[in-house]
Amino acid sequence: MDKTGNIYSFITEHLREFYTYTAFYNMTLGHIVMIAIGLFFIYLSISKEYEPLLLIPIGFGMLVGNIAFTSGLTIGIYESGSVLNYLYFGVMQGVYPPLIFLGIGAMTDFSALISNPKLMLIGAAAQFGIFGAYTAALLLGFSPAEAGAIGIIGGADGPTAIFLTSKLAPDLMGAVAISAYSYMALVPVIQPPIMRLLTTSRERVIRMKPPRSVSKLEKIMFPIIGLLLTTFIVPSGLPLLGMLFFGNLLKESGVTKRLADTAKGPMIDIVTILLGLTVGASTQATTFLSSQSLKIFALGAGSFIVATLAGVLFVKFFNLFLKEGNKINPLIGNSGVSAVPDSARVSHIIGLEYDKTNYLLMHAMGPNVAGVIGSAVAAGILLGFLS
Amino acid sequence: MMAEIKRTINLAGAFIVLVLVLAGGRSSAQSIADLRINEILVINDSNYVDDYGKRSGWIEIFNTAYNTVDIGGLYLTNDMTNPTKYPIPTGDPITKIAPRNYILFFADGLPTRGIQHLNFTLTETNYLALFAGNGKTMIDALKYGEQTPDVSYGRINDGHAEWGFLDKTTPAANNFTGEIVTSGDKFLLLDPYGVAMAFIAMSVVFGALILLYIVFKNTKQLYSINFKTLFSKKGKEPAPVKATKEDISGEVNAAIALSLHLYVSELHDHEDAVLTIKKVARTYSPWSSKIYGLRNLSK
Incomplete structure (x- = not known):
């Protein structure tokens, strides 16, 4: 009888102990909120097809990161020695972003930019969003390094945002990365109202000259000259710009097809999976849910709006100096933010709404890829000044 | 016999090289310097x-x-x-x-x-x-x-x-005990609202992209130079320069390419309504063997 009693208490005691290890026991309201946001991301990516390649890994990562557990089991992303912590190393040390840039370089066709180089200036103008957010962040009491990391959200370039945050303010990584990728996914929602607001019906139907054909030699020379010119000015942008132009040379040289295919295919896919999942998992409610994160989200939205605004207004300003026939459709101004190719697609779709035969996609790709270069240069400057 | 000695010497050489490499690797990995x-x-x-x-x-x-x-x-x-x-x-x-x-x-x-x-x-x-x-x-x-x-x-x-x-003794700790002022802090002192930062950074971003614009706008002509003809030996008649129309738009090229593609590969354009029976040769494979497709009944 005694023995039975002992076994009974032994079992109940251990079951009770086991219960304390479960997520049901450790769950807080914050975890539930974060899981709900993760599920919302997954919903958006599947039903609305908003950046599914990013939002599915991030959304699922948010579920993974917010399964509550007892600390000390070496399973959490912030517990050194855990598997997730090892994978997160690539985010914290800025390893993944240059690899993503290699893939982007290998899949980007810079022809639109080479054929009409003046479109590069739109890519520069859209970087105003970064510095608008930087100023606002300083006013909200963030340190200059933190403000730099928050400002880069306005570049609309996830890898660049992660790279710079890993160097300037690693503590803000989760909030900055989630904010950057969320707004990139919401480009089709955020940008169109601003574009409509700032343009007249006459401007929206401006037809641009079709881009000229670009020779192979020009395409090969672009990454080489581009690298030398940009990194001589901003060497701190080397990890991103170096990999971007290297990837592009692999593509354009025509003799390294296998390497280019790997860079733009399996490699970028693997890195995207690791990056998305770990960034999502880094939003553990215990570290992520704070008023600071909310401020970062608000500043991120603001910087996106300013970037779009600056791009469109710059084209309108630029048109004052261009002859009739050479004018630029201001609807491509939004694509100066480097959310490739989403913002260019937005330009195209909005353009088609007003003229069914005016195809703006190729023209919009010019400032779009210039935006990638511009945001990497801006990141280099911030890194140089604030690190 | 000689071959065996040679092989032994080669093996010994390889071993020594391996040891040296490992020793070198060890010393550099330790980086006692x-x-x-x-x-x-x-x-x-x-x-x-x-x-x-x-x-x-x-x-x-x-x-x-x-x-x-x-x-x-x-x-x-x-x-x-x-x-x-x-x-x-x-x-x-x-x-x-x-x-x-x-x-x-x-x-x-x-x-x-x-x-x-x-x-x-x-x-x-x-x-x-x-x-x-x-x-x-x-x-x-x-x-x-x-x-x-x-x-x-x-x-x-x-x-x-x-x-x-040193102002303070710091056994097994950082020797510098003063306040560390980061470059970010210095920036904040001189530029509390980030206006100077925005001005400097946007100037550099514009500068870099304007430079790219100028280079790519002006080097377009450079690519069209035929250096072979330019440096060809005297006496040799230069090849007649074909008149090429520059700045052909990508749309025109795409239209030409599409029509060529349709001409070459769209065989249905020239169907003459004659039916033919072509024997198709199939190589034997045990996977397609008839035996495996039939049920074997017990006798």
Whole structure:
């Protein structure tokens, strides 16, 4: 009888102990909120097809990161020695972003930019969003390094945002990365109202000259000259710009097809999976849910709006100096933010709404890829000044 | 026989190369050259106490590398004529210095108290050196002048070249104890609203992209030069230059390419309504064998 009693208490005691290890026991309201946001991301990516390649890994990562557990089991992303912590190393040390840039370089066709180089200036103008957010962040009491990391959200370039945050303010990584990728996914929602607001019906139907054909030699020379010119000015942008132009040379040289295919295919896919999942998992409610994160989200939205605004207004300003026939459709101004190719697609779709035969996609790709270069240069400057 | 000797020599050679490579790799991986004598306290009256509760002079060694370095097997000395005066024992976990970390040695002349206790004191001479395991290669050395009690002498910043008397003694800790002002903080002082930063950064972004614009706008002509013709030998008639129409739009090219593609591959354009039966040769494969497609009934 005694023995039975002992076994009974032994079992109940251990079951009770086991219960304390479960997520049901450790769950807080914050975890539930974060899981709900993760599920919302997954919903958006599947039903609305908003950046599914990013939002599915991030959304699922948010579920993974917010399964509550007892600390000390070496399973959490912030517990050194855990598997997730090892994978997160690539985010914290800025390893993944240059690899993503290699893939982007290998899949980007810079022809639109080479054929009409003046479109590069739109890519520069859209970087105003970064510095608008930087100023606002300083006013909200963030340190200059933190403000730099928050400002880069306005570049609309996830890898660049992660790279710079890993160097300037690693503590803000989760909030900055989630904010950057969320707004990139919401480009089709955020940008169109601003574009409509700032343009007249006459401007929206401006037809641009079709881009000229670009020779192979020009395409090969672009990454080489581009690298030398940009990194001589901003060497701190080397990890991103170096990999971007290297990837592009692999593509354009025509003799390294296998390497280019790997860079733009399996490699970028693997890195995207690791990056998305770990960034999502880094939003553990215990570290992520704070008023600071909310401020970062608000500043991120603001910087996106300013970037779009600056791009469109710059084209309108630029048109004052261009002859009739050479004018630029201001609807491509939004694509100066480097959310490739989403913002260019937005330009195209909005353009088609007003003229069914005016195809703006190729023209919009010019400032779009210039935006990638511009945001990497801006990141280099911030890194140089604030690190 | 000769071939066998040759093979043995080759194998021995390969083995020696392998050993040398491994030894070289080991020495570079250890990077003992990254060790620095970082701080010393010669006269310790009321300062740091060792693990026996005694006060003595001490030496701080700093690992400037970003990997762990084992100081075991190296030598510390205060005697120029005897570089191997105190051999630091090997195989002890204490001697493995973590990246950017420190190890302390007590110069109390009592080596029986543990591996961190040296067989000399710092007051005997005004010289201190760290030698490599071969007892010949000097890694770091220091000559110091007259010392003040309880004031340490060290590098102003860890691992840096400049030496001086430190405001605070910092055994096994960062030598610099002042407030660290980051470049970001300096920016904040001069530019609290980020206006200057925005101006500088946007100028640089525009500058970089304007430079690219100028280069690509003006180098377009460069690519169309035929250098073969330009540098062809005199006497040879240059090939007649074909008139090429520049700036053909991509749309025109796409239209030409599409029509060529349709012409070459769209065979249905020329169907003549004649039906033909073509025998299709199929190679045999056990997967397609008829036997495997039938049910075998028991007889």
